[in-house]
Amino acid sequence: MADETALESRIAARAKVRVDEVRSVFEAQGIPLAVPPTRPRSLRIHRLRVTGVRTGTLEPGPFETSFEFEEGLTALVASNLRGKSSVLELVTWCLRGTPREKSGAIHWLSEVDLDATVAGQAMAFRLDLQAEEITSAVVLSGPDQRTLKALRTPDPAQGVLPLFRAASSESYAQQVQALMMQWMDLQPLVSAQQGTTAVAHGWPAYYGALYMPAARSAALLGDVVMAGLPGRLLQVFLDLPAAAVLAKVKTQAAMMSTARQRRQGAANEAQAERAEQRAQIEADLSAAQTRLTQLTQATNGSKQESLADLAAATKQLSTAAVNSQEAWDKLMRLHRQAKSQRQRDEKLLNDVRESGIARRLFHGLDPTTCPRCDQSFAIERHQLEVQDHSCAVCTRPVQGDDEAPEDVIAEAEERVKSSSEAERMAKEILVQAETELDQVTRDLSAAQDRLRQADAAARVPVYAQAREEVLRLEGALSVLPKLPPPGVDPVEDLAIKVLRAAAKTLEDDHEKEAARLFTDLNTEISDLGRKFGFAALESVSINRAAQLRVTSDGGHERSFTDQVPGERLRLRIAVIVALLRVGAAHQVSTHPGLLLIDSPKAEEIQDVDIHLLLQELNAVADANNLQVLVTTADFGLAHDVLPAESIKEAAEGKPLW
Incomplete structure (x- = not known):
């Protein structure tokens, strides 16, 4: 309670408001001001059992296979397409709620059982399948793994109780994700989408830090780069103060600020339209009053x-x-279009002179709005096109050689020349039309004056x-009062003031805590990287956004995404591993300590390197409370590195299950 009170006071001082106002804002937004210390969130798997009927030509018929998993490194060894990756996907289905990918062999299965310990609690995940979908599922809790191992249904007499039941794949996914968030003591990772909608990322986002993505992925931690998720995961796994609360505060402040800006913008537009x-x-009224005065002063005896x-x-x-006037309006629009085209061509010429990515996209489409929802693209996406070489439309990386830059520049220069000439011609025609319009307007004004003077006989009506x-115009003006300026909702x-102050205060707390942890984290990552075979690695620097700068090869600094797949x-x-070490040293809750790696040898790692990587990974797994499942088709590799009890293998060409 003392920490919560201190936080309230610091936020109030920064926002220059009262403490009770800070408390009322957080209560209204449903955001806790403080979060109790995180409980340990270790995750261990002990046994996977699968049953079903195999079809096809390779050992058809019913089967039942069980795998026992111990601490440390376990290798799943079989020939390609013989069920290694499927084991990881089945573990993922049980723990994550959905597999990352469904292999073709899953349609053989009728039962999948997984025994695991979640944050110290023995649990059993029991799935009944038909046609690759869950028809019935239950998650059990029990006193220990030995009791759960023999059961697929609740047994209150032995203390085995259901945590939830599900009758479909969708229901199971929703319930298991909620269960894991609760037991692993995790909060949703909330982000603002385009400043208007809050998006919550739950257990699947966290699970991405357990199941290694493909090496070419740009994410250092987890399997999603968008919405700043790698940094959010890093902050949670370093147990930085109220990391999830900070995300909610920043998201809510951004959404409220965006809503206010849009509302004020709409009010300003309405005010300008009314003005x-x-x-x-007022202009029409002035003209009508002038005409009325002229009629009043006109003499009856003037020659008509x-x-x-x-x-x-x-x-x-x-x-x-x-x-x-219509001709002039049309010519003015044409002149503006010609001018706009010339400006676009000049900007494009400047872009292709300075940017290879612009030359690469020179002949491509350049939409300004989404072809589906018709919303304008944010300007930041066009900026990222130049900075990060990502397409402004689909955000995918744009790759390829910059071929014939001189031809592209020459074509761009020719476009500028053509559009400049078109603008000049449009301007000449517009000036001529303006002259004609002025003359006709003067002639019309003179004729109207003569008509008014000759209208003495009808002067009274x-x-x-x-x-x-x-009178009509005066009445119209009276019913259109000036609109007041946009009001402020106190x-x-x-x-907004309190949430922004809270975000800055929590950011300060994060920075202080990060300074204490990140030095150790950088040292551990560097040491482990070299042990794992990154021989040229000199040092690393990671920030709270999970952006990693790597120094290697004699002081050459590059980003994580610049590394080759094996180094990633x-x-x-x-x-x-560094998170586990730093967490243990500083006594903070960190990564769950379960790691799934599918075919690391396929990630462009040489044989000598993969031997070194697995040897060191086996050593650090035992020493750092880490459980690792690795798949490989290299039978010799597994036996060179691991003892027989840590290898689950099938004979060459035979199925693993």
Whole structure:
């Protein structure tokens, strides 16, 4: 409670509000001001059992296979396409709620059982399958693994109780994800999507840090790069103060600020539109009042021209003026289009002179809005196109050689030349039209003056009409009052102020705690990377966003994504082990300590390197409370590195299960 009170006071001081106002804002937003210390979140698997009927030509018929898993490194060894990866996917299905990929062999299965210990609690995951879908599932808790091993249904007499039941794949996925978040003491990772919608990432996002992604993935931690998830995972696994609360606070502040900006923008637009309407009515009223004055002062004895002739001439000039105005409007639009095209061509010329990615995309489409929802692309996406070489439309990396840059630049220069000439010609025609419009307008004004002067005989009805027009416009002006400036919602204003102050305060706490942890984390990652075979590695620097800078080869610094696939794999494993080491040293809750790696040898790692990686990984797994499952088709590799009890293998060409 003392820590919570201190946090309230610091936020209040920073926001320059009262402590009770801080408390009311957090209560209204449903965000806790403080989070109790995280419980240990270790995760261990002990046994996987599968039953079913195999079809096809390779050993068809019913089967039942069980795998026992101990601490440390376990290798699943079989020929390619013989069930190694399927074991990882079945473990993932039980623990994550859904497999990352369903292999073709899953349709053989009728039962899948997994025994595991989740945050110290013995649990049993029991799935009944048909046609690759769950028809019935139950998750049991019990006093120990030995009791659970023999059971597939609850047995209250032995203390085996159901945690939940499910009758479909969808229901199981939802319930197991909620269960794991609760037992692993994890909070949803919340982010704001385009500043308007809060998106919560749950257990599948955390599980991405257990099941290593393909080495070419750009994510250092987890399997998703978007929404800053690698950094969020790192902060949670380092037990940085209230990491999930900070994410919620920042997301809510961003959403409220965006909503306020949009509301104020709409109010400003309405105010500007109202001002424009009033200005037009005021101009019309001024003209009507002038006309009324002229009619009042006109004399009855002035010499009159033929009203019929003057009316005909005025009508003819009015038509000519309308036609001239329409022609001028059209030419003005054409001139603006020509000018805009010339400006775009000049910008494109500048881009292709300076950027290879611009030349690469020179002949591609350049939409400004999404072709599906018609919303404009954020300007940041076009900036990232130049900075990160990612397509502004689909955000995928744009790769390829910059071929014939001189041709692209020459074509761009020719476009500028053509659009400049088109703009010049449009301008000349527009000026000529302006001259004609001015002359017609002057002629029309003169004809109207003569018509008014000749209208003495009808002066009384015209005067009445003019007076009526003045009164009408004065009435129209009275019902269109000026709109007040956008108002400020004091409750919203207070909430945004407090949430922003809270975000800065929690960020400060994070930075202080990170300074204590990250030095040790960088040292551990560097040492482990070298042990795992990254011989040229000199040092690393990781930040709270899980961005890793790697120094190697005599001081050459590069990012994590600049590394070759094999080095990325080593660094990912090094980060996980480093988190466990630093967590143990600083007594904080960290990574669950379960790691699944599918075919590391396929990630462009030489035979000598993979031997070294697995040897060191086996050693650090035993020493750092880490359980690792690795698949390989190299029978010799597994036996060179591991004792027989740590190898689950099938005869060459035979199925693993």
